[in-house]
Structure formats: structure tokens, C-alpha cells
Amino acid sequence: MSDSPRPPMSGPRAPTSPPPVAPRNPPPSRRRGKAAGRLRPVGFDDLGLKRALSDRLLPFLVAAMAFLAALALAGALATAMLAQHWQQGAEAELTIQVPTPDDPAASGHGARLAAVMAILRAEPGVLAAKPMSSDDLAKLLKPWLGDAGTTLALPLPAVIAVTLTPGSVLPDDLSAKLAAAAPDTATESADVWAARLSALARSLQACAAVMLLLVVGVAIAVVTVATRAGLSARRDAIEIVHGLGATDAYIAGRFARRAMRLAAAGGVGGALAALPVLLWLAYLAAPFAQGNAAVTDQTPLIALPLPLWIALPALPLAAAAIGYVTAEGTVRRWLRRLP
Numbered sequence: 437m438s439d440s441p442r443p444p445m446s447g448p449r450a451p452t453s454p455p456p457v458a459p460r461n462p463p464p465s466r467r468r469g470k471a472a473g474r475l476r477p478v479g480f481d482d483l484g485l486k487r488a489l490s491d492r493l494l495p496f497l498v499a500a501m502a503f504l505a506a507l508a509l510a511g512a513l514a515t516a517m518l519a520q521h522w523q524q525g526a527e528a529e530l531t532i533q534v535p536t537p538d539d540p541a542a543s544g545h546g547a548r549l550a551a552v553m554a555i556l557r558a559e560p561g562v563l564a565a566k567p568m569s570s571d572d573l574a575k576l577l578k579p580w581l582g583d584a585g586t587t588l589a590l591p592l593p594a595v596i597a598v599t600l601t602p603g604s605v606l607p608d609d610l611s612a613k614l615a616a617a618a619p620d621t622a623t624e625s626a627d628v629w630a631a632r633l634s635a636l637a638r639s640l641q642a643c644a645a646v647m648l649l650l651v652v653g654v655a656i657a658v659v660t661v662a663t664r665a666g667l668s669a670r671r672d673a674i675e676i677v678h679g680l681g682a683t684d685a686y687i688a689g690r691f692a693r694r695a696m697r698l699a700a701a702g703g704v705g706g707a708l709a710a711l712p713v714l715l716w717l718a719y720l721a722a723p724f725a726q727g728n729a730a731v732t733d734q735t736p737l738i739a740l741p742l743p744l745w746i747a748l749p750a751l752p753l754a755a756a757a758i759g760y761v762t763a764e765g766t767v768r769r770w771l772r773r774l775p
Contacts, residue, residue: 494662494695494701498759501655502706504750505648509747510714512599514645514721515742519637530606531624532556532614537594539569541617548618550596555613556598561606634706655755659695659762666691667770675774684771692764699759703752711748715740 537549545551549567556565567578573592600606614621667674674687718740 479703494698497658498699498702499705502703503710506710508644512641515640532596533622534594535620551617559713563601568595656762663763663766688764688767690759691767695763696756696760700752700756703755706750707748746766
């Protein structure tokens with residue numbers, strides 16, 4: 437036998453697995469982890485402002501301030517409109533009393549009342565002049581004399597209601613002309629009442645302006661106190677973020693935007709709460725501003741003047757501006773005192 441080498445024994449070969457193929461898309465958990473490592477989630481509150489600035493107390497206080505501001509604006513506007521209406525009415529009306537109107541005039545031609553009417557019609561500033569009837573005089577005397585005013589045996593003077601042209605000024609010698617034509621004729625003007633109404637209107641407008649300034653001051657104080665409380669509550673987190681490189685503008689901007697949103701929400705609530713109250717007050721004041729024309733129940737929204745419809749939407753904007761500016765200034769001053 438030859439000692440030639442034997443061929444190697446061949447046995448069953450183990451199956452070979454294909455090389456691992458890297459997955460095209462990483463698992464969702466891995467994707468979320470990488471995204472979290474690169475970007476912050478939308479709306480991430482790194483300073484904890486939702487706990488620092490409460491979304492309950494600050495909007496409620498700002499809503500109360502907005503409600504008072506709406507009432508102050510309405511008071512100032514209503515006072516100006518009513519004063520202008522009454523003042524124009526007082527300045528445009530004149531009352532003339534002619535005793536013994538049926539007696540002859542001083543010139544001897546015609547009655548005293550006819551002579552006075554002729555002088556009034558010749559004046560360029562007189563729009564209308566109309567003697568009152570006996571029924572009208574009885575209505576004027578009824579509040580003082582009752583029903584007996586219609587049965588008085590005393591002779592009553594003739595009363596002439598004169599309406600002046602808007603913006604016109606009667607000559608100073610009108611009373612002298614009337615007295616020359618009909619002696620003892622009395623001219624009653626409402627200039628004194630117009631001056632008093634004007635002074636009252638200015639006083640009420642000044643009070644409304646002071647009230648509005650007080651409301652703005654209180655709103656600034658409320659936002660300042662709330663911001664300082666939030667800074668104290670999140671002092672550690674703010675110091676850490678500030679130490680890691682966050683700028684003052686970034687931190688102040690986060691607080692300012694949070695305060696702006698809360699103040700705007702409070703302004704919207706205050707304006708909505710003031711709307712039915714203003715509609716009710718305007719509905720009650722409409723007959724005084726429009727004479728005898730009352731606003732019907734079907735059209736209550738017409739009673740509210742247009743400037744108030746413009747001012748009410750401006751309240752949330754003003755509240756948001758006050759919240760933003762006040763919070764940003766408060767945070768910047770607080771950050772400058774950090775070591």
C-alpha cells in the first residue's frame with residue numbers, strides 16, 4: 437500500500453449568511469433622539485414661564501383694568517357729545533316775553549307782538565320765530581300751578597320761541613330795538629347755562645382722563661409685580677440659562693411675550709365684559725343726545741357711538757403693549773443686578 441496522502445474528508449458545509457445591510461431609515465426612537473438632540477420641541481418652556489407667570493391671576497386683573505378703562509373712555513366720550521349737543525341747543529334758542537301783546541306798539545302802528553315779530557324776522561341771525569299758543573303756555577305753567585294754570589284770570593305775556601342760525605351771533609342792540617318797539621319786552625338767553633354746561637363737561641372729561649391714567653398705572657404695577665414674582669420663582673433656572681450664555685434680550689423677550697399674551701387675553705375679556713354695559717348706558721342716554729328720537733329695542737347697537745366701537749378693539753392691543761413693554765423692562769433691570 438502506498439502512503440499517498442488522503443484527500444481531505446468533505447462534510448456538510450455550514451450555510452453562510454449574507455453581509456448585514458444597514459437599514460435605510462433608523463428606528464423611530466433613534467430619529468426622535470437625534471431630533472431631540474438637535475432641536476427643541478415647538479413651544480418648549482425652558483424657563484418654566486407657565487409656572488412663573490400664572491395664566492389665571494394676571495389676565496383677570498388686566499381684564500378688570502380694561503373694563504374700567506372702557507367705562508372711562510365711554511364717560512369721556514359721552515360727556516363731550518352730550519355737552520356739545522346741549523350747548524349748541526342752548527346757544528341756538530332764545531326766549532322773548534312781550535307783556536300785553538295786544539296793546540298798541542310804541543310807534544302807534546299795529547300791536548306790540550306784531551312789532552316785535554317784525555323786528556325778529558328782519559334779523560339775519562334768526563332762523564325761526566314763533567309765538568307760543570295758550571296750550572303751550574299752559575303746559576309750561578302746569579309743573580308749578582297744576583291744572584289751575586289754564587284757568588288763571590291774570591293776563592299772560594306773549595312768549596316767542598326764537599331759533600337762531602347755527603354759529604350766528606345776535607347784535608347787542610337787539611334788546612334795545614325790541615324795548616323801543618314794545619316797552620318792557622324781556623329777552624332771555626341761555627348763555628349762562630351754556631357756560632355752566634361747558635364747565636361741567638370739561639370737569640367730567642378731566643375726571644375721566646385722570647381715571648384712565650390711574651387704570652394704566654395700576655395695569656403697569658400689576659404686570660411689574662407679576663413679572664417680579666415670576667423672576668423670583670424661577671431664579672435658579674434663569675441663572676443657569678443665563679450662565680450658559682443666554683442673552684438678556686432672549687430672557688427678557690420670553691417673559692415679555694408671555695406677559696403680552698396674558699395681558700391681551702385679559703384685555704379681550706375686559707372689553708367683552710364692558711360691551712353690554714356700554715350698550716345699556718348708550719341706550720339710556722340716546723334720547724338725551726337725539727332729542728325726542730329714542731332708540732328702539734330692535735336697534736340697540738346703533739346707540740353706541742362709532743368712536744367706542746373703535747376704542748373697544750383697541751383695548752386688548754393697548755393691554756398687550758403695556759404687558760410687553762413693562763415685562764421686558766422689568767426683566768432687563770433684574771438681570772443687570774445679577775452677579
